[in-house]
Amino acid sequence: MTDATVTPTGRQIPDRLVSPLARALKSWEMLLLIVAAAIFIANSLASPYFLDPWNLSDATFNFTEKAMIAFAMAMLIVAGEIDLSVGSAIALCSTVMGLAMAAGAGTPVLVLLGLGTGLACGAFNGLLVARFGLPSIVVTIGTMSLFRGISYIVLGDSAFTGYPASFAWFGQGYVFWVITVELVIFAIAAVIFGIVLHRTNFGRMVYAIGNNATAARFSGIRVERVKFILFLLTGLMSGIAAICLTSRLGSTRPSIATGFELEVVTIVVLGGISILGGSGSIPGVVIAALVMGLVTFGLGLLNVPGIVMSIIVGGLLIGVIALPRLWTMIRRR
Amino acid sequence: MSLLKSREAILALAIVALLAVIASRFPAFITPRNLAGVLTDTSPLILLALGQMAVILTKCIDLSVAANLALCGMIAALMDGMGVPLPLILLAVIALGAGLGAVNGLLVWRLGIPSIVVTLGTMTIYRGAIFLLTGGAWINAHQMSDAFKAFPRTVVAGLPVMAWIAIAIVAGFALLMLRTPLGRAFYAVGGNPHAAVYTGISVGRTQFAAFVLAGALAGLTGYLWVARYAVAYVDIAGGFELDVVAACVIGGIAIAGGAGSVVGAVMGALFLGIIKNALPVVGISPFWQMAISGSAILIAIAFNARANREAGRIILKQAEHRT
Amino acid sequence: QDDMRIALVVKALGIGFFEAANKGAQEAAAELGGVEVIYTGPTDTTAEGQIEVINSLIAQRVDAIAVSANDTDALVPTLKKAMDRGITVISWDSGVAPEGRLMQLNPSSSPLIGNMIIKLAADNLPEGGEVAVLSATTTSTNQNTWIEEMNKVAGNYPNVKVVGTVYGDDLADKSYREAQGLMQTYPDLKAIIAPTSVGIVAAAQAVTDAGKVGQVNVTGLGLPSEMAGHVKSGASKSFAIWNPIDLGYSATMIAYHLAKGDAKAEPGATISIGRMGEVTLDDNTEAAMADPFVYDASNIDAFSSIF
């Protein structure tokens, strides 16, 4: 169009009232970072074994695989969907890799199959949700049983063991000194997902869909396609996590990765992603993963039973979300 | 109205078809005695599905019901161990369950935290509380009094008390949902929370009531479960919350809230219950169980979605006559 | 703080059997002196949970880990790492693959157990009949081994026909339902063999509820304290178990001696296990503690208060 003035030119509207920096300082991520630092300090005071690079390195296994999936899950939840089948998708990926391994496939084939199966699981969920418009929470409760069920059909009470030595690299290898392969994958995934969600058109569409999918469609966004891609991504990350976990355990049983989905969702929510969709950030998820890792490792060093840890994680989840709200409630009184 | 009817009709047909398939391989399954057994076995699922239905109607979800059940069941067993009489135990577990539900409800209502987050947290906390209470120890049949164990299995008029309790509560729930302001408020809050405020219904308070109701049912079921299986430990009914949600979904309770019926929820629970009971009986390898129930859930969702699909608006006169 | 720290890692906390084993471990620690036993484990029976626990034990640089594994293979890489960092690793009760531990202490020998469970069923079935097995999870190592051994010797009991195996996942309600299923599927079922302490109780309860006491006998491996009621009611005529206190005691003893360096885990070696005598390692560096012991109405009361 030409730039002829049409209506009397409106008043000047400022771009921003609050600077991005000031906003960041008051953000959820900042709060989480403070929590993380506090836990770090508390841990180093509580146990003499905490500040040991090897121990810290071992501790990363508590969260790396879950956090990888958490990044994709975060995007999915921002878009207003959820995938509860990730743990079962891991089981299925691992089973397929096990079958191939038993048939004599080498490491590259195993990796490709793991990724491919993950993508297939994601595509299946994506098809049901995006194409047929079924609600994701119930679809993935169904596929959660289905995917793991297939593993049980294949494996029954047996297990696949004897993965090639080169395959062990993914879950047991080190890249540099104490830096594990898994930690590197985690870091790369964090950067890529952070960029995709916060710096690309695709990420912007994800936010738009999460806030109002109808209006997003009315704005010319291919809502179904975006959702389908998000499910694919979640499947892919489940595949990568399956490779890491299978490699780390050196074996496949159908019960592998049971209960992962809820821990992944916990990381995502703790990371400040609104479960209702439309808001949250990847840096938040990264910090939340670290918080979870620090809490479980610190308590582990004190030989606190896992269920007590989960009470603490559950309390942390509610507490960290409740406190700011309580605070504003009290202040308003 | 017709949509609602057809949705439940489809489910009823599916149940009949399922029974027919099972009967063709194993006729004894559909003897009244065995069906009564299936009903009894499914009672906990029915009770929890009703509570979950109230919660889902209000646009919430309660993932903590199974943990609530386990905690209340454990408390019931501990109270029994201290010699508390059964009626008192029953009152106590219902009150405790309602209290645990109220904690969820309060967090949702007063602090506005999404229910899935709240109950994800309380799920681990409630289960953890059992561990803290007992150090993880089990309470076994021999540590329970006979009266405690006998109550749910006492047969009255051909059915165990457990089944009668389920039937009574289903009837009560139907009345509650259709004929009381609270029941209608559940639908209103889920159907259009915005509008509910305009009609003087407090969204938060109604959600709170749903959580309390679900909690009370979970508490009662906790006792029934522990007494029936004669064991209490940290992990009882682990993962049961997903079965409960699945039952509701199969029963056509809209996960987005505001739509669904008591009949649907009960049939959804029965559908799952029959599958779970029939598989070992029909002799299908146990390794197939999970995949089969997963597929059943998916098929049910697809059916519900078809029955529920929004037809376009009807503007053309000729189209109107066709419908 | 120069105590030797021995970690007793169990399948899951809160299971009566392992609590009893812990009693034995504490007894051994008191007897040895200068030993601290860390009793730990995940709260549900998963390999991932055990790996997290073991990782934190490695971080604490304990001297020895004695583990009853949820998965034969999945723990191996982590346990190898533990051994690399100088920790003595043995498995007991439910074993891990040889490369993940120095030795495995079996409560009894698997062939003996396999024979015992079918014999218990057969002894109460003079004229024979159908029996079925109710196992724990499909992945539990020891159950699978025992059932395998049982099937090997099944030919010695020609009257007894093993008609099927179902899995209760060591969950009371699932085991209960599976037991119900068995009775419906096989109306002529005469006995249920449940080589798991959770399954045997659930099966006995299911038989009682179905009104089939006297028709279907429940046997297998269970804890006297949990089974006392069912033995008295007649739902279970007899069952067997080894003493878990002795097992925890022996595992701790072995871990101590290996960590101390006054014993070696190699085929043929003998290791002293205090009041239990000694064990000898076979070619797979496995050892058996003792024979299983049979409990019935005559002796159940004497033991039900102990474990």
Place this chain on the structure above:
Amino acid sequence: MLAETERPVLSLRGIVKTFPGVRALDGVQMDLFPGQVTALIGENGAGKSTIVKVLTGIYQPDEGQITVDGAETQFPTAQAAGDAGVTAIHQETVLFDEMTVAENIFIGHAPRGRFGLIDRKAMQDRAREILASIGADLNPATRLRDLGIASKHLVAIARALSIDARVVIMDEPTAALSHKEIAELYELVEKLKHQGKAILFISHKFDEIFRIADRWTVFRDGQFVGEGRMAGTSESELVKLMVGRAVDQIYPKRPARIGKPALTVAGYCHPTEFDEITFTLHEGEILGFYGLVGAGRSEVMQALFGITQPSKGACRIGEDVRVIRSTAQAVEAGIVYVPEDRGRQGVVKGLPIFQNVTLPSLRQTSRNGFLRLAEEFALAREYTQRLDLRAASLDQDVGLLSGGNQQKVVIAKWLATRPRVIILDEPTKGIDIGSKAAVHDFMSELAAQGLAVIMVSSEIPEVLGMSDRVIVMREGRIAAEFEGEAMTPENLVRAAVGIGAQERGEAA
């Protein structure tokens, strides 16, 4: 004077209500008298709906007093307001799709029978009575989702009347109603007046205000500007109070230079929504679509925009025949649509203004798929300024804007894509007179620059004032087409209701 002897049933003094960043009400006052209709007028965002919500217990005022019959009270909940005799028909329809008509009318105050259970029969009977009293021919047992938007609105009115009220508030009650229903509503208002009820009537339509109101109250930017009796004021006086300046021309239609065909639609059919839709739209033309509410105009437009697919038919954009299966394809082809339901379909609440504007233009503002915020701000600034958007900043959440300003954001969003065809569905519905003139002026300007414009509207003056040509739809079909001299109010209405069908009327 009369006013001295009258006592208000309800009066407000010094009401203040703030939202994060907005002072929606800033010490306003208002009096409602029994047996009189008070019209509340003001621009979009003046705070009219907010005062309604304060009066019905949905919002709590930060400061100020509410007095009923001289006694100071508070309305902590909607229930409390109802008990005090205040009832309202809200601007948005706030009803329950899954419930029946009767339940919708009585939810919250259903008649009770034995054991305190809801007496369904009594509820149905009373619902039938109330519906009959407002001339609504609806079955109380139908589920609400099976009704059209106009019927839903009638249910909302019935609901308000089911409460025995002394104060009845109507927030733009005629926006979704057809002529016949509007006439019935006027009768109803008369009846309520005679029963001695105080009525607060909110509307942007001056003709109806002058027809039924006895008094007026004007708000501007959340402040009280003045009040008085209708008798003795003029439209221009009220407009001046409302906008703070004179608005001279509401329909600034410029002469069009009609160019080549921009969009040709041939034989679009749909199983239930519309049939045999055929027309041509030219560059530089404003084509009006008139019809009664529910005639299916929106459905046809949404099919053109790729939301639904026609079962038959083809369309040509410029010279090329195109099949449009998704909104993305429509936007690529240069067809854009400003929807009627702007809260649900127009803006993405939760995203800032600038992101709403650039949403369909991300390809222009980004490089290789990566966002460039500076470009986005520049684009958003350009178009929002042209439309005279009122907002605190461009990164403000669009959900915080008033309805009219949200509409401007949606229009800005589409103009930024530089479309060839723009479809505006009820573009000025619920928009104040000042902004309305701005939107019209802009529309005219766009057409003059060669853009092809379709304007769906249910307001005859708007249709006649702005269009070069008008298509009238009835029951999913094109009933007639008018041009030039034939474009008269009578012709339009006759075609819309189906009296004396002429021209291409009998297509079926």
